[in-house]
Amino acid sequence: MTSCDKDCDKKRWDSSQLRKYDLGLEPIPRYHYQDPKVDELIKKNQPVLITGSKLVESALQKWSLEYLEKNLGKSGYTVYLSRNHKFKYFDEKKMLTKTNQKGVEFTPISKRVDMKVSDFMKRLKEWKRGEERIYLQQPLNSTVGPSIVEDYMKFDWPFVTSKKTKHNWGELTSNVLFISMEGNVTPCHYDEQQNLFAQIHGYKRCILFSPDQFEYLYPHPVYHPHDRQSMVDFERPDYARFPKFRNVRGVETVIEPGDVLYIPKYWWHHVESLMRGGPTITVNFWYKGGPTTLEYPLMDHQKVSIMRNVEKMLLEVLQDPKEVGPLLRSMVIGRYTEQ
Numbered sequence: 001m002t003s004c005d006k007d008c009d010k011k012r013w014d015s016s017q018l019r020k021y022d023l024g025l026e027p028i029p030r031y032h033y034q035d036p037k038v039d040e041l042i043k044k045n046q047p048v049l050i051t052g053s054k055l056v057e058s059a060l061q062k063w064s065l066e067y068l069e070k071n072l073g074k075s076g077y078t079v080y081l082s083r084n085h086k087f088k089y090f091d092e093k094k095m096l097t098k099t100n101q102k103g104v105e106f107t108p109i110s111k112r113v114d115m116k117v118s119d120f121m122k123r124l125k126e127w128k129r130g131e132e133r134i135y136l137q138q139p140l141n142s143t144v145g146p147s148i149v150e151d152y153m154k155f156d157w158p159f160v161t162s163k164k165t166k167h168n169w170g171e172l173t174s175n176v177l178f179i180s181m182e183g184n185v186t187p188c189h190y191d192e193q194q195n196l197f198a199q200i201h202g203y204k205r206c207i208l209f210s211p212d213q214f215e216y217l218y219p220h221p222v223y224h225p226h227d228r229q230s231m232v233d234f235e236r237p238d239y240a241r242f243p244k245f246r247n248v249r250g251v252e253t254v255i256e257p258g259d260v261l262y263i264p265k266y267w268w269h270h271v272e273s274l275m276r277g278g279p280t281i282t283v284n285f286w287y288k289g290g291p292t293t294l295e296y297p298l299m300d301h302q303k304v305s306i307m308r309n310v311e312k313m314l315l316e317v318l319q320d321p322k323e324v325g326p327l328l329r330s331m332v333i334g335r336y337t338e339q
């Protein structure tokens with residue numbers, strides 16, 4: 001990764017702003033948006049950092065915190081609160097409640113609240129060490145004000161639509177707006193959609209792992225509220241429990257305003273707003289995967305999808321998440337394992 005420790009015209013960030021992990025990482029390739037290598041990589045479902053595109057140019061200079069506060073509108077926005085710097089996503093529908101007996105007993109470490117943008121911005125500005133950290137994550141919808149609609153319409157839609165068409169993606173499902181405090185971390189997880197991740201303000205470090213790293217990253221069971229998230233805490237890996245994590249291999253980059261990172265579906269990603277780098281603003285473009293043809297040998301993400309379906313089916317027939325593990329163990333241990 002090109003750090004800006006030295007030899008940079010303008011020192012934008014340095015490696016002391018990156019959190020430290022014991023991981024084997026290579027750089028993510030970066031190419032100008034007109035370089036044919038971009039589409040070669042996307043075709044192969046490989047990540048690529050796309051530079052020089054005009055995708056969110058209409059927002060680049062304009063979308064300051066003040067502008068967004070003034071123009072996002074008065075409705076409530078989804079904000080996560082966390083006691084530490086980690087914002088590990090959880091699916092409330094998978095939590096055990098009176099009306100959901102199939103759910104898992106679980107106490108989330110972060111909270112989801114509805115907040116007016118002005119309250120969020122006030123907390124962001126006045127935040128002091130020791131207070132809960134905050135992270136706004138909300139799909140852009142029709143309640144945003146007219147100026148934001150205008151900026152949005154001026155995004156380079158021909159650019160993203162040509163990617164969608166060329167690579168046979170499905171429909172655009174959402175554009176999530178992320179407004180983060182410096183130092184916030186979205187821990188390692190994968191999504192089931194294609195993602196063009198467009199940086200608008202500040203710097204984010206993105207660490208990605210291929211779907212073939214499944215067994216090194218130990219995802220929570222599918223029925224768990226932390227479905228699609230790694231169980232490994234990158235800062236204090238429990239190697240006794242997750243021994244294969246020592247062998248995980250990934251790629252990384254730091255994105256800056258104007259950069260667009262292609263995060264292929266089922267690729268794991270860990271995202272951190274650089275420490276002491278100020279707040280960050282990102283908009284993603286999430287596209288459905290599109291139709292898949294079953295060609296053999298299967299691709300690694302297709303195997304992950306098969307595993308997800310097996311887990312879902314077992315819960316469906318067993319009706320109790322506690323029974324899924326024992327059944328899988330008695331099916332596999334000693335029969336499909338060496339021991």
Ligand SMILES: O=C(O)CCC(=O)C(=O)O
Pocket residue numbers: 178185186191195197269271272282284
């Ligand atoms: O920017 C972040 O913190 C997380 C982004 C992410 O996970 C996504 O766009 O899928």
Ligand SMILES: [Fe+2]
Pocket residue numbers: 189190191269
């Ligand atoms: Fe994600």
